[in-house]
Amino acid sequence: xxxxxxxxxxxxxxxxxxxxxxxxxxxxxxxxxxxxxxxxxxxxxxxxxxxxxxxxxxxxxxxxxxxxxxxxxxxxxxxxxxxxxxxxxxxxxxxxxxxxxxxxxxxxxxxxxxxxxxxxxxxxxxxxxxxxxxxxxxxxxxxxxxxxxxxxxxxxxxxxxxxxxxxxxxxxxxxxxxxxxxxxxxxxxxxxxxxxxxxxxxxxxxxxxxxxxxxxxxxxxxxxxxxxxxxxxxxxxxxxxxxxxxxxxxxxxxxxxxxxxxxxxxxxxxxxxxxxxxxxxxxxxxxxxxxxxxxxxxxxxxxxxxxxxxxxxxxxxxxxxxxxxxxxxxxxxxxxxxxxxxxxxxxxxxxxxxxxxxxxxxxxxxxxxxxxxxxxxxxxxxxxxxxxxxxxxxxxxxxxxxxxxxxxxxxxxxxxxxxxxxxxxxxxxxxxxxxxxxxxxxxxxxxxxxxxxxxxxxxxxxxxxxxxxxxxxxxxxxxxxxxxxxxxxxxxxxxxxxxxxxxxxxxxxxxxxxxxxxxxxxxxxxxxxxxxxxxxxxxxxxxxxxxxxxxxxxxxxxxxxxxxxxxxxxxxxxxxxxxxxxxxxxxxxxxxxxxxxxxxxxxxxxxxxxxxxxxxxxxxxxxxxxxxxxxxxxxxxxxxxxxxxxxxxxxxxxxxxxxxxxxxxxxxxx
Ligand code: FE2
Numbered sequence: 001x002x003x004x005x006x007x008x009x010x011x012x013x014x015x016x017x018x019x020x021x022x023x024x025x026x027x028x029x030x031x032x033x034x035x036x037x038x039x040x041x042x043x044x045x046x047x048x049x050x051x052x053x054x055x056x057x058x059x060x061x062x063x064x065x066x067x068x069x070x071x072x073x074x075x076x077x078x079x080x081x082x083x084x085x086x087x088x089x090x091x092x093x094x095x096x097x098x099x100x101x102x103x104x105x106x107x108x109x110x111x112x113x114x115x116x117x118x119x120x121x122x123x124x125x126x127x128x129x130x131x132x133x134x135x136x137x138x139x140x141x142x143x144x145x146x147x148x149x150x151x152x153x154x155x156x157x158x159x160x161x162x163x164x165x166x167x168x169x170x171x172x173x174x175x176x177x178x179x180x181x182x183x184x185x186x187x188x189x190x191x192x193x194x195x196x197x198x199x200x201x202x203x204x205x206x207x208x209x210x211x212x213x214x215x216x217x218x219x220x221x222x223x224x225x226x227x228x229x230x231x232x233x234x235x236x237x238x239x240x241x242x243x244x245x246x247x248x249x250x251x252x253x254x255x256x257x258x259x260x261x262x263x264x265x266x267x268x269x270x271x272x273x274x275x276x277x278x279x280x281x282x283x284x285x286x287x288x289x290x291x292x293x294x295x296x297x298x299x300x301x302x303x304x305x306x307x308x309x310x311x312x313x314x315x316x317x318x319x320x321x322x323x324x325x326x327x328x329x330x331x332x333x334x335x336x337x338x339x340x341x342x343x344x345x346x347x348x349x350x351x352x353x354x355x356x357x358x359x360x361x362x363x364x365x366x367x368x369x370x371x372x373x374x375x376x377x378x379x380x381x382x383x384x385x386x387x388x389x390x391x392x393x394x395x396x397x398x399x400x401x402x403x404x405x406x407x408x409x410x411x412x413x414x415x416x417x418x419x420x421x422x423x424x425x426x427x428x429x430x431x432x433x434x435x436x437x438x439x440x441x442x443x444x445x446x447x448x449x450x451x452x453x454x455x456x457x458x459x460x461x462x463x464x465x466x467x468x469x470x471x472x473x474x475x476x477x478x479x480x481x482x483x484x485x486x487x488x489x490x491x492x493x494x495x496x497x498x499x500x501x502x503x504x505x506x507x508x509x510x511x512x513x514x515x516x517x518x519x520x521x522x523x524x525x526x527x528x529x530x531x532x533x534x535x536x537x538x539x540x541x542x543x544x545x546x547x548x549x550x551x552x553x554x555x556x557x558x559x560x561x562x563x564x565x566x567x568x569x570x571x572x573x574x575x576x577x578x579x580x581x582x583x584x585x586x587x588x589x590x591x592x593x594x595x596x597x598x599x600x601x602x603x604x605x606x607x608x609x610x611x612x613x614x615x616x617x618x619x620x621x622x623x624x625x626x627x628x629x630x631x632x633x634x635x636x637x638x639x640x641x642x643x644x645x646x647x648x649x650x651x652x653x654x655x656x657x658x659x660x661x662x663x664x665x666x667x668x669x670x
Contacts, residue, residue, distance in 0.1 A: 002094040004057040006069075008038065011087040011104070012050035014175045018084035018107075019044040023072040025112075026057055026091060027130050030064030033057050035072065047084060057091075066091055066099040067131045070112050083108040083169070088620060089115070100623040102388065106169040114138070118623035120391035120489060122499050131389075138387045139501075146383045148512045151411060154437035156373045157512040159380050164408050171383075171404045177610045181409075181670075184606055188214070188599035200591035201299055203569075207585070210561055213595050217602050221556035224654055229563040232340060235351055236312050236320030237464075239285060241656050243553045244362040245467035246370075246447070250458030251284035251311065252277050258284075258309045258324075259331055264339060265311070265323040276313060280458065283320065285310040287357045289365065289438045291329045296421075296428035296567065298593065303567045305360060305426035306353045318463040325350040327572050334574035345579035349587065353572050356565040359558060360427045362550065365439035368410065370448070371547040373436075375400070375668040376407045377513030378539045385504040391489045392502060394621035395482070395536065399543045402610060402669030420600050424593040426567035440514070445521035448538050450475045450546075466648075467549055470659035473641050474545045474614075479537040481615075481634040486533050488626045493528045502526065506535065544614045548664040552657075555605035559598055565589050566597040604670055607663075614638060614664040638662075 006024055010017055025035040038046065038055045046053040069089055075081040089101040100118040107113055114134040126132055145168045149160035161167050173181070192198040197213060204210060211226060228234040239248040254260055254273070262272050276282050291307035306327040313323045321340075327350060328335045338350035379400035386393040414420045415432050422428035427435055446452040450471045454460060459468060490496050497503075503525050510516060510524040526532040558564035570587040573579050589597070612618055615631070615638045622628055638661040649655035657663055 001058050001060060002062055004033070004059065004094065005054055005092040006038070006057050007052060007054045007090045007092075008047065009087040009089070010047045010049060010051045010053075011085045013085055015049075015083065016085035017048035017051065018073060018082040019047070019079050020073045020075045020082055020084065021079065022047055022084070023070075023074070024055070024057060024089070025070040025072075026059070026063060026066060027068045027070065028063030028066045029128060030062065031059070032063055033059045035070065044079070047086075062094060065097075066093065066117050067128050068114050068116050068134055069101050070114050071103070071107060072110065072112050073107050074110050081108075088118075100620070102394075102619065102621045102623075104170070104619045104621075108169065116387070116389040118389075118621070120394055120622070120624065120627075121389050122391070122489070122495070123501050124495075124498050126389070135387045135389065139385070142383050146380055148380065148508075152433045152436070154515070155369070155433065155440055156377050156514070157380075158373070158376055158407060158411070159404050161404075161408055163412065164405050167404055167408065171379075171400075173402060173405050174610055177402070177608050180606075180608050181603070184603050185599070188217075188602055189596075191216075192595045192599060195595070197591050197595035200595070202591050204585050204588060204591060204594070207562060207588075210594060214559075214598050214602065217555075217598075219556050219559070221553065221654060222559045225557055225563050226560040229560060230348060230351075232321050232351075233319045235322050235355075237654075238557065239283070239312070239320065240462065240465045241467055241654070243550050243557050243658075244358055244366050245465075245549065246366055246453065247285050247287075247358075247361065248283050248312070248457065248459070249285075250280055250462075251282040252458075254311070255284070255286065255309065257329055257331055258311070258326055258337075260311055260324045260337060264337065265313070267341070271313070280461075281314040283312040283314065283462075285312070285354075287354075287361055288329055289435060289442065290357055290361060290427075293427060293434055294430040296426055296431060298424065298428070298567060301569060303426045303569060304353075304571050305431075305567070306357050306572060308350075308354045308357050310354055314462070320462075322351065322354075325354055327353050336574070336576055338576075342576055343579065345581060345584055346573060346576050349572060349579050349584055352562065352565060352584065352587065353568065355563055356426065356568050359564045359566055360425060360431075360435070363425075364421075364427060364432060364435045367547075367550045367554075368415070369436050369439050370443070371542055371550060372403070372407050372410060372668050374448075374513060375403045375543045375547070377509055378543065379403050381505050381508040381512070385508060386501055388621070390501055391486070391627075392505065392536070394627075395485055396539065397621065398612070398617050398619065399540050399667045401612070401667040403543070403667055406668065406670055414600075420596070424566050424589070424596050441517065441519075443514075443520055445523075445538075448542060448546075449534065450541065466652075466656035467659065470641075470645055470656065471545060471549065474659055474661065474664075475537065475541055477634065477637045477641065478540050478545075479533065480637075481630060482537045482540065483533045484630040484633075485627050486536065487529055488624075488630075490529045490532070496526050496529055496532050502532070543667050544664050545659055547668045549658045551668075551670065552605060552663065554601045555598075558601050559605075561594045561597060562588060566593055606670070607665075608670060610669060612666045614661045614666055616666070 022038045026033040084107045086103040091099045147160040148157045287307045309326045311324040325338045514520045514522045642662045645660045
């Protein structure tokens, strides 16, 4: 007889423990143990939340190198059915070897569940018949659990699920997070009801009254925005370090539909457009994707959304100043170009229309599509095509946490027929789908990779551009980490080419996420290690850093509604000199839309208890020394950059914290 020592770790999570009987079977290259019940003197508490319990499993002789374990849970009359969430099992063999089995799955039924030994294996090196069989079974089950679904033609496909309660247990929020989200939303809505604002159709008569909404929920940046939102330099600043830093680009030639001339914008003759463009001092923001969108009706009232063009000038003192705004794409007499020299309310209203266009472009394209929906595509393809023992599953699974739930909620509560967008924003209804379709069809792979994106937009040397500075550093650190881990497993390009599971992962992303559009430049397959490393870097960057950059500051920058109106109730002026403060107040969203917008943005900008900072992993999927060391080095590099960002922010009027790794979540989880 030989003895194996099995140590079972039950996860330290809500409801993770069970009092049901647990059985284990060890399967090795030379044989297998019998399935045996795991019993200790501690009895029912052996598998309570956070418990670590050891057992002896005896075999007549050594069963060789361990390949997998089978776990089974049985309830009885005295021990009613109770799900169990084991974290991992360690088995010490009589030869003195320790084998690790990552589990991290809910066991709810009385079926046999197989879990592989943790050493990563690609399919072409997985030679043991028991291992291969369990690999195939695992992927078959996953394909039964995770189906692609067409939510709307022309946008990335998503996971098929009736609602969040029908999602597989592994991808659900924790109970605590469910409660936190419900509490944050309900308490916000209750406060609005108490303040009499939830359904108010009244217009604001005094803009300062907006500050009384949600008075207990403010941030320092919200307060800064409230005080500075009218200033041109702050309007320009937001294109670099606000929540939509991906629209602005250097302008080397004015578009034909934006006929700005020197004497319109440089009255004193101190600059010329041609010279300033040559010097790289001119910038353009073009909202052409919004042109001709079907615009929402709210409470029977038509809303207005423009597709502006904004010209900005970098001044000698490094400020980015808007110098011309045209609100519609086609030049016409009733589509004036507005300038800072116009009347106070003509210019302010022009900027308000731009900021409202930016709200809709940001929420639907920059935030929802380019982070949430893409992260879901990466996750669904991962779950369908890569078994737990695959190195890429181990690397990417922490970066998918919470994504499938939050996206399901977004579809149900934000962009559905009765959702927030339909009720309160300019793009509600058809406009949402059309904008998402246009955004996907104009998306490029290079725009998802920040080094290429910054270069393509000509923004390498724009001063005070912290999104770029921090983003490039994070990309670099993530890239080095991914390269380290993946080149440990893939020693040649041939190995990449012959990994059929990896190839299926990228093929489904191309097909179901990017709808097989070659124009995106997204790879359909990988031929080299370098291609795979770059793509995986983009996946982690998009799911963590990019999402943080466009998500975390939503309340900061859009909570003060006039800086970011969800919709506008009046058309813009068609001639100059006709506007006043009263025009502005009639144009801004009414009290109900303002207040509900604030409640949703507050909900989406909070940090919840499941927050895990970038590079920190709550599950031990890797067992080999090299990736474990690389994770430590990754964490150290992130700590260093976090300290640098914190020190930099001390000297800034507005700190830029959204890419501080300590505040960046590993995944799209809100
Ligand atoms: Fe988000």
